[in-house]
Amino acid sequence: MKATRASRTGGILRLIPLSALLALGAPATRATLTASPKAAPAAHAQWRAIALRPGLPGFHRTGGDAVYEVVGGELVGRARPGKTNSWLVSDALYGDYIMEFDAKTDPVLNSGVMVRGQSRPDYRNGVVHGYQAEIDPSARRWSGGMYDEQRRQWLYTLGRNEPARRTFRSGDWNHYRIEAIGNRLRTWINGVPATDIVDDTDARGFIAFQVHAIPDEQARKGPEVRFRGVRIITDNPARYALAESGLAQQGYLTNRLSPGERRAGWALLWDGSSGKGWRAVAGPGFPARGWTIADGTLSAAGGGDIATLASYRDFELSVDFRLAQGANSGIKYRIAPGTRSLGLEYQLLDDERHPDAKMGRDGNRTLASLYDLIPARNLSDPASPGKRINPPGEWNRAVIVVRGNHVEHWLNGFKMVDYDRGSPEFRALVAASKFAGEQGFGTWAQSPILLQDHGDRVDFRSIKLRKF
CATH class of the missing domain: 2.60.120.560 (Exo-inulinase; domain 1)
Incomplete structure (x- = not known):
């Protein structure tokens, strides 16, 4: 697929003051707004909203037949029958960045957000693949874990991260933070550290919102996953990285x-x-x-x-x-x-x-x-x-x-x-x-x-x- 870089002043990205973002519903959690000792003050971070507008300019759908639309400022993905995962893919590519968003999904519907996602004609006929921050409403509760979609499978489960498992609220809004800086990927869910991996497979790629394929009888009921308050830092994101959390790191x-x-x-x-x-x-x-x-x-x-x-x-x-x-x-x-x-x-x-x-x-x-x-x-x-x-x-x-x-x-x-x-x-x-x-x-x-x-x-x- 062909991807283009978004402009700093147009396309899918636009500058919005932090106060305006908070007014739009971006949560002011301590984990996202308190600077680490080595980080620049978060209030000075150059957050840019990823504008999800009707018609979804700057994005394209691929994979399955899920329906994506913007309702009340929220991105809504509705499942449809079929055996293929659906993706709403950014036209822009991203290297190092910090991203935050809120997500809420029906308890029967798995989802996730691609981090430096990939799609190439020479790899499984262009299937979306790569790093994915999980949204997992199952009893396993591995939301925030890192999955290597259509490639190596799980890179970081929550099998030994009980605090992150406990913080996930099935059927309700959960706040995510993703830091992709150099070869290190970290995630937080509701302010709790979830994932810390070091891997040098992909340095750049797209962002994509998933609607996972589910059994047809469940899909016919149209379960939804919703996203809101999506924002990103691409200008010197390492300056705003959170402090070391003590979470065990998985090296690849x-x-x-x-x-x-x-x-x-x-x-x-x-x-x-x-x-x-x-x-x-x-x-x-x-x-x-x-x-x-x-x-x-x-x-x-x-x-x-x-x-x-x-x-x-x-x-x-x-x-x-x-x-x-x-x-x-x-x-x-x-x-x-x-x-x-x-x-x-x-x-x-x-x-x-x-x-x-x-x-x-x-x-x-x-x-x-x-x-x-x-x-x-x-x-x-x-x-x-x-x-x-x-x-x-x-x-x-x-x-x-x-x-x-x-x-x-x-x-x-x-x-x-x-x-x-x-x-x-x-x-x-x-x-x-x-x-x-x-x-x-x-x-x-x-x-x-x-x-x-x-x-x-x-x-x-x-x-x-x-x-x-």
């Missing part, structure tokens, strides 16, 4: 750490270019064959298991992985002393194609499971029990959290396994598994981290860990 810089991750104690376990810090489990040094390092990717294909030189006790480990079709692998931790690889395992598997997915009990050998012990289940969103998996050939993120005896497995932002090592329930699971008879299985105090080589092609990158 390949084999690099963001400043926020470094402050939080993260360290890279793999440098992206060598075998430094790793060894072959079956021999000295890094394997001479079977593991390859190229283009920032560490790939297994028949070289045997590898493990870190260092051992770890309490930690959070994050690993990006990419499976070939039919691949089998794993990430092991709490490995038994004196053994090569007897330990707890986060299973990496192509569930659809590898026969191991149907072995074991109740799916306890599938992707993200505690291998042969606990099947992976969507604990973050019980109403949608399926896994959020990017298919073979695309990257996924595995996270393992170990605090004392408590352990969690996460997959692409969703908690999949939650257990306590050494508990009666855990011991019963071990007794019913292939590890029955292994004295003290899984209860060892610390061990290296191990990447399994099952003979299948599996790629790894951005391997990072922080100690507790």
